[in-house]
Amino acid sequence: MGLCHAKPIEIPETQFESHVISGDNQPISSTTEVGKTPQFPFYSPSPLPSGFKNSPANSSVTSTPLRFFKRPFPPPSPAKHIRALLARRHGSIKPNEASIPEGSECDIGLDKNFGFPKQFENHYELGEEVGRGHFGFTCSAKGKRGSLKGQDVAVKVIPKAKWENLSFHTVEFCGILAFCLKKSFFFCQMTTAIAIEDVRREVKILRALTGHKNLVQFYEAYEDGDNVYVVMEGGKFSEEDAKVVMVQILSVVAYCHLQGVVHRDLKPENFLFASKGDNSPLKAIDFGLSDYVKPDERLNDIVGSAYYVAPEVLHRSYGTEADMWSIGVIAYILLCGSRPFWARTESGIFRAVLKAEPSFDEAPWPSLSPDAVDFVKRLLNKDYRKRLTAAQALSHPWLSSFQDIKIPQDMIIYRLVRAYICSTSLRKAALGALAKTLTVPQLAYLKEQFQMLSPSKNGHISMQNYKTAILRSFTDAMRDSRVIEFVNTVSTLQYRKMDFEEFCAASISVHQLEAMDTWEQHARCAYELFEKDGNRPIMIEELASSVKNCKQWRFCCVYGTYNSPPLNQELGLSPSVPVHVVLQDWIRHSDGKLSFLGFVRLLHGLSSRAFHKA
Template identity: 30%
Template sequence: MAYHRVETKEQSMRNFYTLIEQIGEGTFGKVFRAVNKATGQEYAIKSIDKQTLSQDEINSMHLEVEIISQVDHPNIVRAYEFFDEPKTLHVVMEIMLGGEVFERIVEKDHYSEQEAAWTIRPVIDAIKYCHDMGIVHRDIKPENLLYSSFDMDGIVKVTDFGLARFYDDDLMTTACGTPSYVAPEILEGRGYGLEVDYWSIGVIVYTMLCGFLPFNEDTNEALFEVIKTGQYEFTSPYWDNISENAKDLIRRCLKVNPKERCTAQQMMNHPWIVGTNNPQINMPDVANKIREYNARRKFKKYGNTAIASNRLMSIIISKRNQG
């Protein structure tokens, strides 16, 4: 994997790649579809304007580069080379043209619990791989789960390691994450570990099976208070026909006490993830609810945008002072 510290115009990323269009936006930069001028091969290039970042954010950006340069898993988006220019860092990555997981679900002719389990299983395997390497993602959400292509054999991959960190058993304290998916221990200001990723997976599985979030309020402040209680419901009639195995997995993930949560290895061995007896009945109502969810999140940004340490901590501190 090549790292280019750019010191002349001839070394610039634009001498090697042509940017075609913007296709996304990550925690610290915009993502473009690009073509290698020499080979014609398509890539995604994440371009990060270093001038708009604080020193802490620049450090986070370099840590992201360090992390993604070390991971190698079939269900994690690959990075190929880096161009570190005076004002911008460009990360050349595998291009993912198949859309987000929740966008693909609503396009399926048949969507069942079995489909949901098959979809989330490789994500859990990728997170287990990261945790085995001592990496915690800290921003697992549907927008960061992308398909490689629209083909039937397109595979889902985890992307955006902008908030990821190496973890060596020393509890982390930085308050960060995406509000709808953030674990309660982060909001409590307690030290936390790998278990924050297990909570996020639980939120995703819940949403995949009913089309709405387990914790949902009109403001971040109200949302955080509900998350800290860990109180949610399997609301009738939406959950009436969902299997007990699915509900059991969600319960095991959405434990307020992180030490009681299901680990990635335990998830991989869970009957619902193994999927030998999962219902294969079509769930068109769930697909329709997910379609509604997709439409709402385009406008309701507070619950789906990653919040780095300073902004999230200010919300938490403000709420504590009020109480």
Template identity: 30%
Template sequence: MGCSPYKKNNKSEFSNSMFQSKYVANSTNSLKINAGIFISKRKGSIYDYYTIEQKLGAGSFGFVRAGISKANGEKRAIKSINKKKISDDMKERSKFFSEVDILMRMDHPNIVQLYEFFEDENYYHLVTEFVIGGELLDFIIKEKCLSEPVAASFMKQLLSGISYCHENNIVHRDLKPENLLLDRRSSDAVLKIIDFGTSQIFKRNESMTHKYGTVLYVAPEVLEGSYDEKCDIWSCGVILYILLSGRPPYSGRSEEEIIGKILYGRYSLESPEWKNVSSEAKSLVKQMLHKEAYMRISAQQALNHEWIVRNMSSSQPTTGSEENKKNSLENLQNFRAECKLQQAVLTFIASQLVTKEQTKKFIDAFKVLDKNGDGRISREELIEAYRVQMGEFAAMEEVEKIMKKADANNSGFIDYTEFVMASAEANTLICNKNLEDAFKAFDTDGSGKISAKELKQVLGSKLRARDKIWKKLIMEVDENGDGELDIDEFKSMMMKLISMNM
């Protein structure tokens, strides 16, 4: 992301999507800035934006290819859905748009990130982060079975992502090792949950009935046609069983035979491969594979299970992780954003423009601070981190200041993108190239100026908020008083943050 001289009048093709109304509040004081508001439907052909490379996989409705962004050179995964194959199937069409909607809500380091999507005459295209380490299934096959610390590390990441989903009323419904990717082929890899095509937003205390999933991993209550989010926990339990033993708990010569065994609900922990597995690990497997969903452990409870806690506490953080944590805590203290527009621009940069190399450092620091693994950093977790440096009372005061500045969506937590925005070195995010790309995203008509109308389009096109809200955002940083922001005013607004945060 090197800095370079800027050029004016670079036309942008960003347009707002129909989903963005969920993410913004009705006044400047309570304006909620989430990463999801910047995930938009692009105009034009995907080939105008990406150089398409090799095919990564294929399914009944489409395929996944690699692509290189022509804007910043970053590699992405592009999932293309053939419209002709789903044109007569409204359920499949709704699944695509549901996947877009759900991924726009996700802001978690263990859930694949969606950047944008396209529609042309023949295909829908989802552009997500490119995860280079392959499927967890391939890693398991190569390693046969994993040590308990390694299995616990992968399970904590999976459960963290699923706990986050369930907290946000989202159920995945097709968890399996093929839908879990690794950022590198290593036992300390970052795990990413993918393929939310069968996911659903659910209502508490209401059962789901549609049968989705892959037979080896599907919960008995799904087969019976009445289930809740605990079906994901069953799938996680099957995955844990495989991580520890190298094989699934239920197998057979046909799907019918496997389904019969699942419905019967019996499996073995007595075969030779379980001989050296700890009783704590077996305990977690049993609680995740309880046949009765209401008796099954929740994702958050599983994260707090003694087997996860013991194995994760016994693994010493690396020197790099501790250094990342120290730097992040210092930067959080120094972070300043004087206005909502600065917050919005930083959120765009943090969610759309941070490189793969930079992401690893942020995830390491985030995981160290996220003690309970729920994918968000709470006040209590921040206080615990600062208490060592400055004592209880001073830590509480400091954290309140941080929350007011960094909690851009007013959720009461520091979400992952908010953490990146506030904990990064200011000059890491605010360089000339990033500012130019951000300006193009906000200058939707390519006129070289950002108007109140364009802010409304980017940050909240479906809101019925009065125009003065968007005009006020402009007025706060409009140096020449013409009611619009040009590139110089835009850069001036953001460059102030570097001196403020030093």
């Protein structure tokens, strides 16, 4: 956006007022008497005679009104074409003329009267708030008289006081949101002269189009000195409706991710219903920004839509997890009707995505099921490692009512199993203890993944099973994304056969468990089991080799003097700090066994930058 600049002001004979736009866009005024040095000397007129022919040599500063700008000339207004369009719409100017002043909207004087009826309270009894957006809120209400007497309705309340300080905004009315409009309500931003026109236009469109089965039924618009009230049919986009949509979105995304394709632009507009029927399936469209990604590689180009972009995309290091963040944003909108992250500018949206936390305190979140809240929270985790995959999301308890969900293979299993096989026996024992704390839904997901690998009659699988299973879903995309190349590295690993118990230990994502409210219980219970079965006196060098594989790093462990620059970097320590000092904190001095802190760190394997904080 360009800088704002004050309108010309008339300056008295004895003094003048200069207006400069400060860094925070707040006008700063200064009053300077004649003969005194101005407060802003950079903008003072030259004391030398003017070079123009007709200018007097001894011109007085006070004889000519001046405008002072932060720049010599103001930049063109980015809203100029919008203002001209509005003016032409009202017939006030010719196409190539501009009679609307470029000054502040507050200087123009806003007419906030729409001509709507003013007897809202006489016709409706306003109930509790059921949803809140960035620009207003929706309340339930009940008709008090007329044809809607006793009928439940929804009222969108838009405070007029906000109109002077916000900026122009539009709302998407395509794709899946067209379906949402049937039962849910989205807040249009109502700001300044442009936004007042938006209010008039929205009500006019709703009045003209109402009656279609997939559009919310509009009844009437009211106003008073403080608010505009848009009365519509009651009801809301229920959890069950949201589940139907999410299952379809997750199914296609899980399939794409298995093939090594990341969509990178998941948003409501890119999902369309195949027909107008109530049971019409959703279709994913627009793969123009999609790309191939190998399971153990990261992309670095910033693409997508601002409201739905994942934090790691902005950090230029991401994979298929970025799509899951976008799905979390869609789920948030479906369930509450507003975006989890919002700002007036694209850069502001990016800052909100990186720093802000979505709100789950305001209506309707307290009235939604705990599983629905947990589902969205586990998708909108800023740490991509803690985010659910598409296959895991389909297995989430919130969607358990759908009995016919087809859950595909999950590529995260391949990554986790490969890391498990390369781990030391000490870490495998720790993961085995953690696997025994898993809940029934978590075990159900792992059971399905295990069965897809076609275990033998005695319930075991070999590494070759992983390649055989993935080839059943083979497409050309899988070859182009080099997923097959990655799977080959897993299938050729030399390892004994696994039963389901060890498969669970190998397939646990510790980061994902950490994102759950029950993580502390999992960790404490697992540590108690580890104490009974696997904990024993250990040496620093053994613990160091558990953090990073000895063959990989090619280092020697010498008790008391151990130091390795690669491992120091992994632990977040300077090269001069002996690593054994940190690792000793993981071992109890009383018996030389692993402490709870060491157990948790060992579970990770560990690629963490938080060691120096421990």
